[in-house]
Structures are given as structure tokens and as C-alpha cells.
Amino acid sequence: MTKILIPIETASGERRVSATPSAVKKLKGLGCEVFVESSAGELSGFNDTLYKESGGEIVSKSNINIWENADVIFCVQTPSESNLSKLKKGAILLGLLNPYANEKLQKTITSKKISALSMELLPRISRAQSSDVLSSQANIAGYKAVLLAASELDRYFPMLMTAAGTVQPAKVVVLGGGVAGLQAVATAKRLGAIVFVSDIRPAVKEQVESLGARFIELPEIDEKPGESGGYAKAVTPEFLSKQKATLTKYLSEADVAVCTAQVLGKKAPVLIDSHMIEKMRPGAVVIDLAVSQGGNCEGTKSNETIIRNGVKLIGAGELPSSVPYDASTLYAKNLTSLITPFIKDGVINLDKEDELISGCLLSNEGVILQNKVFEN
DSSP: OOEEOOOOOOSSTTOOOOOHHHHHHHHHHTTOEEETTTTTTGGGOOOOOHHHHOEEEEOOOOOOHHHHSSEEEEEEEEOOHHHTTTTTTEEEEEOOOTTTTOOOHHHHHHHHHHHEEEEGOOOSGGGGGGGHHHHHHHHHHHHHHHHHHHHHHOOOOSSSSEEEEEEEOOOEEEESSHHHHHHHHHHHHHHHHHEEEEOSSSSSHHHHHTTTTTTOOOOOOOSSSOOEEEEEEEOOHHHHHHHHHHHHHHHHSEEEEEOOOOOTTTTOOOBBHHHHHHOOTTOOEEETTTGGGGGGGEEEEEEOOHHHHEEEHHHHHHGGGSHHHHHHHHHHHHHHHHHHEEEEEEEEEEEEESHHHHHHHEEEEESSSOHHHOOO
8 A cells, every 4th residue: 555645845935735635535535545744734724633534644743754664755845855865765756846957856866766756847738737736836826926016016906086086007017928927917907907918929919818918029030939848948149139128118117027937947038137127117016936047037036025226126936835725725636636547456556658757757766767857
């Protein structure tokens, strides 16, 4: 019978948990044993009693035996090196492992002969949608980014007609029309803002306009950028320069900019530089969701608010953790959706020929299968 461990997340600021009581109940129903470290779900709104009622066994954080005997570890972020060092050969680690150029992770999974499944690498195909962690969490980030901007802005989002006069609606510029960007558009529109969207993929225009926003037309160059595997491709310096020139005009009239543009495994493109910030009005707000990858806005720092020329630059790379109940619920469904087809009679047997598994399997019992990820 497969033993699954749900640990307490140890990363700073992390409030999510990798499995909810509902997920534990499903895994138990498939015949697995599920162990939950005490208080693992406390910050997400799930106490130990709920896990017990769902069939989970609560274990002390100091219980090293469970790490030594666990067959599968669900995690949101990579567990501490000291905990990983306790794992037995062939144990399966499943979660957001931040694998790109992560030499430390590579050494650990190699030396401990761990099989690691990194959810960032899940193929962007129709069959993978129910397991798409990046999309489920980006959706939350886009929503919360707009709420954060609204709370920090010095004016209303919607148009208001009052006896003292009419208040004009806020203007919001969203950089990036992926999952987070489109959710930011929808949320800003619901709050009554006028929304403009910039994206390097021409195909995004239709989606943007269907939400009632206005698409900022792409610069005219010989080679149009596009996407690969559901992600935006890196663009040429020429394109980026022309894009910045176009964005400067829109940003100079904007009250809020929400930055969501990321390239998988690469440093985020800097779309707002110091010169562009100088053109923005004092009191404007920039929310940078790409800050953990270097940021779309020059000068942003993770979990910090910096005032430059009166503009608030907010590095908000961990917004899903600020909505831990729903973020954990969606995340847990993503993981269980991926792993459930490979559980039979309480035993997990990964089919390494399956394209979902092969796409995100970093290592098999310590043998690295995707060297390019670590070299990126």
C-alpha cells in the first residue's frame, strides 16, 4: 500500500497546503495510506480534525520515520534539504519544484535517488488541463493583483456620477494576456475600469476583446513573435524596443499597470523601464507578478513596495498564497488529477511512457531525465 505524506510547507510566506481533506479522502478511497504532518493545513483553513475525519493519519513534524518510509510526497514548494535527505531510494516527490538551473535540487534528487515530478513542466495539452497547476494558481494571482492595485490606488476604479461631479473610471494596462492577465482583465472590468492589454501573441487579441478590453496593437516588424507549448516565446531586442515605445504612451495615461508577462524557464522581459516609470502619473500603481523571474518592471523587489517618482512599484510574486483556501483546494485537485490514473489497489505505478508523466518527470530514481531544464 502506497504511503503518501502531506508535509507542512517550510518556504517563507507559504500558506498553501498540497492536499485538502477532500483530496485525502479521495486518495484513501483509492487504497493509499495518507499521513499529514500536524498543522499542515492550518494556514489554509483545514485543521487536523478535518484531515482525521477524511481518513488521514496525523503525524508529528518531528517524526522522521514517516519521511524515511513515505513512498510519495505531495508538496507546494520543494521541502527543505534536511527533509529530502531522509527520503528512501525511489521515493516520488510531486509539486512545484522550481527546477530551472536549480543545481541544488539536481544534486539532492541525484544523491538520494529520488523520482521527481515537477508540475511546472506539465505539457500544455487538453488532457493536462485538470492537472495544470500553473493555470489554477495564475488565475488567483491575476484576480488578487487587481484587488491589491485597487486598494493601493489613490482613486476609484469605476465611473461615479455624484452631486459634486463625475468621477472618471480608472485606466488599467495589463502586460501579458495569459491566464493571469486575462483574469486581471476580467476582474478590472468587473470593478468598472477601462482596460488595455499588451501581448506579443496576435492570437490573444480575440480573447482580450471578448472580455471587453482593448488590445494594444503589436509593433510592425518582419518576424512576428508567437508561442510554443502554450507559452510566449522570447522576442528580439528590436521588437522589445518598439513595444516599449508603444507602451510608454499608454502607461503615461494609466492609473494601474499589472505585469504578468513571463517566458517559461527564462528571465522575465523588462517591459517597464525607469524612463517609462518617469512618464507615469504620481499615485499610479504597478503590480509585478513576474518579480520572482526578475520582473517586468525595472526595480521591483519580491514582497516589497517601492515608491519611485510617486509611482508605487509592488513586487507581488506570491499572491496565490494570499488566498490559501481556494489556492490549496485547486492545487490539491491538480495533483490528485495527475496521480489518480496511476493508482491501482492502493499502489502507485507511474507509466513513464504516458506523455503527462514523461513531460514533467525530472528524474527516475535519481537518474536525470531532463538535463536541459537544469542547464537552462
